[in-house]
Amino acid sequence: MSKTIKNLKQFSTANERFEGAHLLCPGCAHSMIVRELMNCTEDNLVLSTNTGCLEVSTAVYPYTSWDSSWIHIGFENAATAVAGAEAMYNAKKRKGTLPNPDAPVKFVAFGGDGSTYDIGFQWLSGAVERGHDFTYICLDNEVYANTGGQRSSSTPIGASTTTSPAGRVSYGEKKMKKDIVGIMGAHGAPYVAQVAPNKWKDMVKKLQKSLETEGPCFINAMSACTTEWKFDPKDTISVSDVAVDSLVFPLYEIIDGKELNITYRPKNILPVRDYLGIQGRFKHLFKPENQHVIEQWQKDVDARWEYLQRREEARV
């Protein structure tokens, strides 16, 4: 059963289940997202995490930061691990061997964009196709931050990373960001959504919906990364605000692979330039010879917004 969370005051009465003294960077959005998830429900949680920043920082021997059952296995296996736990839970329930069969339990997997878009994609796709009752949350910081900032297939065009460095001959990453939300929607999953932690109300609503929905749900959570996006740790929320208000990270949901709903329409749409200008990873784009990349960015964001609005209207 999800709790009713009408406002922040009420939300703040939650008993935290994600503990401090984890070793994520100061200002990291990963832990904001995890806290919002763990505080939006009182159900028991069975959690798994792929290799990545979240995993290496929250289970540094001899400490765990998790107050719920949590497992880490391989880089690709968060979805598989939680799907296995869910299948075992159901088998034990059928056989009548669960000690507490009526306690509500939710199964949730966390992965970064490296493990979700790239390394663990096949396993995620399989678990969704098999129809396990779980929620997969991708903490999308658009880079392999844990291993020193290599590009992933989520890295957007123009970003300078250690494997797509900007310099004399290159403006950084050449490829477009993969449309993971569209891909997961195309699986026909009952609930797929994109969220951002700064829009906490929208995010909590979608997280609760994914927990309540039977079957596999997918959430792509924007996770602004102070270290690799190169902004001051105190600015995580303001950078995230510009990301959603410039429509670089539009907030929407897809139900049963068909019905698309845009859940946040900025009152003042900001130019993409504003978003790029506040992050060190895009600094070089402001050189005269790279202006075309900024123009391309704006065109891509406009086209994407047009596409989302048309899909919303078409209901197909």
Next chain:
Amino acid sequence: MQKVGWDEVSAGTILDSFSQEVDNSALVRPEDRPYADTNSYTASVADWRVLKPVYNRDICIDCQNCWVFCPDTSIISRDKKMIGIDYDHCKGCGVCVEVCPTNPKSLLMFAEQDDNEEALSQWPEKKKKGE
């Protein structure tokens, strides 16, 4: 707690969150939990800080913006009231200060070595429009 070398750790390790069984941690307040010494709650990252947030209760409106966005579970709120900062777990990122909406802010960053009472005595006045 006794620490062991990397080659003494068994392959696959279970770390306990609590030293006794807790039925559902979502229903137990942190102060009532039997934290195990393998729970990071018992550890401290205070030495990460260069700057620290100082909290001014007199101006705070208990909006809980700081609570929801703190990445380190370090804003302590009980019964819808913000009651203080957990200096064992706060890393001094400054997010809470940025999101605090009051004028002047109810949270401000000071040097780690500054005295909190002294910081409170130097709190800025309310800013006028356009300042």
